[in-house]
Every structure is written in structure tokens, then in C-alpha cells.
Amino acid sequence: MGKHSYKLLIAATGSVAALKIPILLKSLTDESSYTFEVRLILTEHAKNFFDLSELPPEVLIYDDKSEWETWKQRGDPVLHIELGKWADMMVIAPLDANTLAKMAQGICDNLVTCTTRAWDMTKPLLFCPAMNTRMWEHPITAKQVASLKEWGHTEIPPISKTLICGDTGVGAMAEVSVIVDTIKKRSSNT
Numbered sequence: 001m002g003k004h005s006y007k008l009l010i011a012a013t014g015s016v017a018a019l020k021i022p023i024l025l026k027s028l029t030d031e032s033s034y035t036f037e038v039r040l041i042l043t044e045h046a047k048n049f050f051d052l053s054e055l056p057p058e059v060l061i062y063d064d065k066s067e068w069e070t071w072k073q074r075g076d077p078v079l080h081i082e083l084g085k086w087a088d089m090m091v092i093a094p095l096d097a098n099t100l101a102k103m104a105q106g107i108c109d110n111l112v113t114c115t116t117r118a119w120d121m122t123k124p125l126l127f128c129p130a131m132n133t134r135m136w137e138h139p140i141t142a143k144q145v146a147s148l149k150e151w152g153h154t155e156i157p158p159i160s161k162t163l164i165c166g167d168t169g170v171g172a173m174a175e176v177s178v179i180v181d182t183i184k185k186r187s188s189n190t
């Protein structure tokens, strides 16, 4: 497999599974056969689950305030548009219940949801739901996941685990190895 230079936009939202972001990004930037250029966008809630110092130094990180550092006046770049144009693929890992709901309804009130709202649907968008089992089993969840899949987004489904809060059931984010393998497969056939 030759060197791949592939622009990957990772979005993290406010599930406790966001504690896996450092290992996910390390797995993606350590890949020898692939050269993924990785950028990370975060919701405010995602910041509660890991420390930015744990991330590979080459990963550029953007949050809601980044939007207002790049846009000051007419003619300035609009970050959520520029990131969408830059990326070959977007992966939302973890996708929390709140952001899933916002996406399904077209709400765009932060950098992550503005980026998905303006996403070029000809490019792959993968999403990894992660939430408490009780939230996963709420009837609205299946409807919202179905909406995203209807638009062509690809689900990497949650798995059953004894969750960090002690409940056992479906809701844990897919294993990092599964997410990485899915990204590699999808990036090599685009």
C-alpha cells in the first residue's frame, strides 16, 4: 500500500467515550501505511473528558471560539465552511445523544453542528454514537440515526459493554480498532 495523504476531520462531542480521543488520534497518526492529516473539532462538552495535552502535537484543534478567531469581518474565512472544504472525510467519534438530535433536526449552534450542516454529501461522513443504554433505547434515537443514514452518512454502531456508569448494555462507542479499520477501508475506496 503506497503512502496515502488523506485529510481527516475528527469531531468529538460530549459523551464520556470522548476519553478515547487521544488513543484514536494516536492510532490514526501513527499509521505507517497511511498518512492521515488529522484535524480535530470539539464541542464544549467534549472538553470535559480528556486533556488536550494528551493529543499528538501535529493535530490542529478547533473549538467554538476558533470560529471567531478566523472570522472578524466580511471577506474573512468561515471556519465551518473551510474545514468542510478541506476534509476528505469527517468522523464524529463519539456522537453524543445531543449532537445526534441536533444533526437530525438541522440545528447548527456550534462549530461541530455547523460543519455537519454544511457538509458536502458527496464526501464520506462516519458517525459513532455513544450514550447511556437508556438513551440509546429511547425510541427517538432510532429515528434520528435513520435520518442520518438516509442522507448517506455511515453509522459505526455502538456496542454492548458494562458502561463507565455501571449500566450494562448497548451504548458504548465502537472499539477504536474498529473505527480505525473502517476509516482506512473507506478512505482507500474513495
Ligand SMILES: CC(C)(CO)[C@@H](O)C(=O)NCCC(=O)N/C=C\S
Residues within 6 Å of the ligand: 015, 016, 017, 019, 020, 130, 131, 132, 133, 161, 162, 163, 164, 165, 166, 167, 171, 172, 173
Ligand atoms: C467510556 C467507555 C468507552 C469505557 O469503555 C464506554 O463506557 C463508552 O463508550 N461509554 C459511552 C456511553 C456513555 O456515554 N455513557 C454515559 C453514561 S453510562
